[in-house]
Amino acid sequence: MVLSVSLVLLFGALLAFLLKVGSLKVGACFVAVMFGFLLASTGAAGPIDHAIAGAAHTIGDMRP
Numbered sequence: 001m002v003l004s005v006s007l008v009l010l011f012g013a014l015l016a017f018l019l020k021v022g023s024l025k026v027g028a029c030f031v032a033v034m035f036g037f038l039l040a041s042t043g044a045a046g047p048i049d050h051a052i053a054g055a056a057h058t059i060g061d062m063r064p
Contacts, residue, residue, distance in 0.1 A: 007052065011036075 015032060018024035024032075039045065 015024065015029055019026070019029050039048070
């Protein structure tokens with residue numbers, strides 16, 4: 001749960017930054033947010049969550 005909240009904050013900050021520097025327009029930002037919101041309510045949410053958790057676990061195991 002902590003990882004998912006951190007990722008939400010990270011991607012939210014990234015979207016805000018891209019919107020601020022003009023690399024991402026308001027319409028594209030809205031589409032990106034809505035895509036993530038709608039994707040979370042589909043059957044793909046579970047496998048995506050497991051893949052992210054597995055990647056985070058792998059990265060954590062690589063630390064010295």
